[in-house]
Amino acid sequence: xxxxxxxxxxxxxxxxxxxxxxxxxxxxxxxxxxxxxxxxxxxxxxxxxxxxxxxxxxxxxxxxxxxxxxxxxxxxxxxxxxxxxxxxxxxxxxxxxxxxxxxxxxxxxxxxxxxxxxxxxxxxxxxxxxxxxxxxxxxxxxxxxxxxxxxxxxxxxxxxxxxxxxxxxxxxxxxxxxxxxxxxxxxxxxxxxxxxxxxxxxxxxxxxxxxxxxxxxxxxxxxxxxxxxxxxxxxxxxxxxxxxxxxxxxxxxxxxxxxxxxxxxxxxxxxxxxxxxxxxxxxxxxxxxxxxxxxxxxxxxxxxxxxxxxxxxxxxxxxxxxxxxxxxxxxxxxxxxxxxxxxxxxxxxxxxxxxxxxxxxxxxxxxxxxxxxxxxxxxxxxxxxxxxxxxxxxxxxxxxxxxxxxxxxxxxxxxxxxxxxxxxxxxxxxxxxxxxxxxxxxxxxxxxxxxxxxxxxxxxxxxxxxxxxxxxxxxxxxxxxxxxxxxxxxxxxxxxxxxxxxxxxxxxxxxxxxxxxxxxxxxxxxxxxxxxxxxxxxxxxxxxxxxxxxxxxxxxxxxxxxxxxxxxxxxxxxxxxxxxxxxxxxxxxxxxxxxxxxxxxxxxxxxxxxxxxxxxxxxxxxxxxxxxxxxxxxxxxxxxxxxxxxx
Numbered sequence: 001x002x003x004x005x006x007x008x009x010x011x012x013x014x015x016x017x018x019x020x021x022x023x024x025x026x027x028x029x030x031x032x033x034x035x036x037x038x039x040x041x042x043x044x045x046x047x048x049x050x051x052x053x054x055x056x057x058x059x060x061x062x063x064x065x066x067x068x069x070x071x072x073x074x075x076x077x078x079x080x081x082x083x084x085x086x087x088x089x090x091x092x093x094x095x096x097x098x099x100x101x102x103x104x105x106x107x108x109x110x111x112x113x114x115x116x117x118x119x120x121x122x123x124x125x126x127x128x129x130x131x132x133x134x135x136x137x138x139x140x141x142x143x144x145x146x147x148x149x150x151x152x153x154x155x156x157x158x159x160x161x162x163x164x165x166x167x168x169x170x171x172x173x174x175x176x177x178x179x180x181x182x183x184x185x186x187x188x189x190x191x192x193x194x195x196x197x198x199x200x201x202x203x204x205x206x207x208x209x210x211x212x213x214x215x216x217x218x219x220x221x222x223x224x225x226x227x228x229x230x231x232x233x234x235x236x237x238x239x240x241x242x243x244x245x246x247x248x249x250x251x252x253x254x255x256x257x258x259x260x261x262x263x264x265x266x267x268x269x270x271x272x273x274x275x276x277x278x279x280x281x282x283x284x285x286x287x288x289x290x291x292x293x294x295x296x297x298x299x300x301x302x303x304x305x306x307x308x309x310x311x312x313x314x315x316x317x318x319x320x321x322x323x324x325x326x327x328x329x330x331x332x333x334x335x336x337x338x339x340x341x342x343x344x345x346x347x348x349x350x351x352x353x354x355x356x357x358x359x360x361x362x363x364x365x366x367x368x369x370x371x372x373x374x375x376x377x378x379x380x381x382x383x384x385x386x387x388x389x390x391x392x393x394x395x396x397x398x399x400x401x402x403x404x405x406x407x408x409x410x411x412x413x414x415x416x417x418x419x420x421x422x423x424x425x426x427x428x429x430x431x432x433x434x435x436x437x438x439x440x441x442x443x444x445x446x447x448x449x450x451x452x453x454x455x456x457x458x459x460x461x462x463x464x465x466x467x468x469x470x471x472x473x474x475x476x477x478x479x480x481x482x483x484x485x486x487x488x489x490x491x492x493x494x495x496x497x498x499x500x501x502x503x504x505x506x507x508x509x510x511x512x513x514x515x516x517x518x519x520x521x522x523x524x525x526x527x528x529x530x531x532x533x534x535x536x537x538x539x540x541x542x543x544x545x546x547x548x549x550x551x552x553x554x555x556x557x558x559x560x561x562x563x564x565x566x567x568x569x570x571x572x573x574x575x576x577x578x579x580x581x582x583x584x585x586x587x588x589x590x591x592x593x594x595x596x597x598x599x600x601x602x603x604x605x606x607x608x609x610x611x612x613x614x615x616x617x618x619x620x621x622x623x624x625x626x627x628x629x630x631x632x633x634x635x636x637x638x639x640x641x642x643x644x645x646x647x
Contacts, residue, residue, distance in 0.1 A: 028070075031174030035068055039097070044068045048172050050119070050165050055415045058152045064165045065123035066116040067094045068173070069101070073109040080202060081112045081175040082488065083166070085193075087184025087208070087470070089159075090345035092122025095338055099473040103181075103481055107488060111179070116169055118162040118189070120344035127157065127343030137397035138342070144363075144408035146343045155412035157344055158351035159212075160421035163193040170200060177202040177431075179488045183470045184208045184444060185348075187435075191452060195422035198429035203491055204456070205484055207436045208470040210448035212422060213455060217354040218377065219402065223385045223393075225445035226288050233298045233440065236466070238626065238645045239509035240302060247302045251288065252387035254305040254317075255281050259392075267318035269325075270553030272560040277321045279314070282395030285388045287324045289400060292442035292469045294552035295505050297324070303508040315562060316511045323553040345399060350406035352421050359418040363408050370407065432491045433459035436480055438467035440505075462493060466502040476575060476600045477502050477623075503603075503625050506646055508542070511562075515539035515590040521631065521644035528638040536590060536611060537631045537640050541618050543586035544607045545629075545647020547579055548596055561585040565592070575600040581609065598622065605646075611635070620646040 027034040028044045035044035047065040052058055071078055084100040086093035093100075093115040104113050117124040129146035132138060147154045170178065179202050182190030187209035194204055195212065210221075227248055234240035234247035243250075262280035269275055277283065291297040297320060304316035350359065357369035374390055385393040398405040412418055433456040437449035446463050453461040464471045464480050471480035479498035487493045512518050520531060521538045529537070547567045550559050560566045564585035572578050577598045583591035594609030603623025609616050616633035627646035634640060 031172055033172050053156050057415045062119050062125050066169055069113040071110050071112045079110040081114050082179045083114045085182040085186035085189050087186045088345055089185045089348040090341045092117050092339055094122050107485055116166050119165055120157045121341050126337050126341040128337055129343035132342040138399050140408045143346055147410040154410045155351055155416040157347040158421055159189050159192045163196050167197045179203045181205040188212050192421045194429040195426040201429045201431040203431055204433040206452055207472050208444045209435050209452040210444040211451040215354055217356045221445040221447035222442055226442050229440045233505050236504040237507040240507045250305050255284055255387045263314055265318045267322035268560045269322045271556045272558055275322050277318055279317055279321055281388055281392040283321050285392055286396045287320055289442050296549055296552040298505045300508045303511050307511040350409040351418050355406055366407050428456050434487045434493055435461040436471045437463045438471050439463050439465050441469045443469045462496050462499050464499045466504050503623055512587050515587045521642035524641035527641040529635055529640045533635040534642055537642055538644055539587050539590045540592050540609055540611050540616050541629050541631050542647050543584055543592040544596055544618050546586045547584055548598055563588045
């Protein structure tokens with residue numbers, strides 16, 4: 001019993017151990033609820049029963065489950081409860097606990113952390129629609145089948161009901177005012193909560209935000225950000241800025257070429273699986289509109305376009321499309337219902353998001369309305385999604401274009417009409433509100449973040465330069481996460497200058513079939529190598545960077561080179577990754593073997609590789625703006641000393 005008593009003293013909360021029951025049956029009383037130990041004894045879990053339909057049309061209840069991490073220090077007064085809300089919609093907040101614990105751990109001496117799984121996700125009776133869960137891309141048939149499976153409950157998973165569920169959990173736990181953090185769709189949910197329960201908030205943080213009111217079903221901000229982002233990345237990159245024309249012009253030329261003559265071929269996805277892809281405008285649009293999830297598309301797509309347009313080298317382009325269409329976004333990877341409910345994604349999207357057709361109409365009527373809306377938009381603004389047509393944009397997977405996603409979803413009951421999940425005359429919370437937007441986020445674009453911030457009377461938007469979708473979770477730049485913690489602590493983010501200092505994306509200079517086509521590096525003092533060997537050294541550096549940057553699309557630790565060979569990567573903990581290259585081929589004629597060690601926290605990169613003719617050492621700091629790589633060693637018995645822009 002000593003350990004149990006120690007836990008009681010540390011937690012400072014009522015601990016109930018009925019009779020002589022074992023420690024395994026202990027409960028923790030928080031508010032009116034008795035919570036059970038979970039997560040290996042590091043947290044406490046519970047649930048409440050909520051009406052599936054508060055309007056009373058559909059009988060029954062649904063469990064709303066949550067995970068509670070109490071404050072550590074009970075010698076001082078508590079400072080409240082932080083609540084985290086995950087995105088998707090459809091992702092489980094409790095399944096993402098490691099991200100939230102990492103973000104808020106420095107504040108948890110005197111603050112508790114609460115994670116609630118929205119109805120239909122995680123531990124809260126997740127919607128299980130097999131076809132939607134396992135098949136990708138999503139099809140209209142799978143959407144219709146899911147709606148039919150849900151029957152009378154298909155319209156009972158909206159954000160408004162989920163926000164009211166959270167309020168009920170807070171009531172049961174007697175938390176008082178909360179500090180609410182939402183990321184991605186979690187920002188939409190958090191805004192909804194802030195509109196329906198405005199007095200419950202002490203602070204509100206929206207990370208990767210899009211507005212809950214006046215949201216256009218065409219999502220024009222995303223397209224505008226795509227155009228801005230690719231040109232901006234190029235202008236800031238040493239390998240791109242001096243090229244003739246703009247990045248968008250080259251990508252527009254690529255789109256036109258693929259429109260006239262699509263190409264098909266085999267290429268490796270992020271895990272090294274060879275898949276067949278077709279390069280056509282909708283596939284290219286999918287890559288560009290999902291570039292905001294990570295750096296790799298920004299890093300490589302311009303060079304891939306040039307390789308294809310100038311040299312008929314399709315391998316880099318097909319690889320990008322394979323990585324995008326294969327395992328690129330975790331929605332495809334996380335097929336386990338515990339982590340993601342694709343059915344919930346569709347149910348929320350079709351209940352809450354504005355559509356270009358009337359959701360109260362029949363599916364047949366919606367199709368006619370959809371065609372009329374597209375025709376009208378084409379007449380008024382055909383360049384809405386330039387360099388793509390509206391039809392090409394709509395040709396992306398349904399869960400990204402969204403235009404056609406809900407055509408076959410069931411007609412809702414009159415008691416549960418679709419629409420914005422806050423009242424038309426909503427008065428949002430007066431609590432201080434921080435909105436964080438990644439500058440290069442094409443998913444919840446900065447203009448959408450600005451629109452979200454404009455809904456609140458006491459708000460501030462911070463745009464984090466050179467950053468992507470959701471900025472504070474897994475923050476190796478150590479900026480947005482600090483702003484969030486400072487904001488929760490003081491109700492002000494304070495000095496936000498770190499948001500302008502994030503390192504630029506270093507783009508691939510040019511893809512090459514042969515190492516002899518690679519640009520010469522700058523020879524350094526003591527170099528004895530001739531041009532051929534220096535080009536081989538430069539190609540080896542590009543190979544190291546190419547393998548290392550597959551981190552953004554790799555989910556199982558193994559992958560393959562662009563033109564052959566393989567690599568494996570393993571986490572060493574604390575943000576350090578170790579790579580092993582086995583005849584990795586970025587060019588067709590220079591297999592590279594060896595190791596790479598990458599500390600994502602400090603940015604330090606160190607590689608020891610072997611190529612035909614000798615061994616090389618490569619170093620640079622990935623977190624350094626304008627980083628320069630140094631390559632040293634011996635090739636063909638000659639000393640190599642050279643520098644070049646880091647890959």
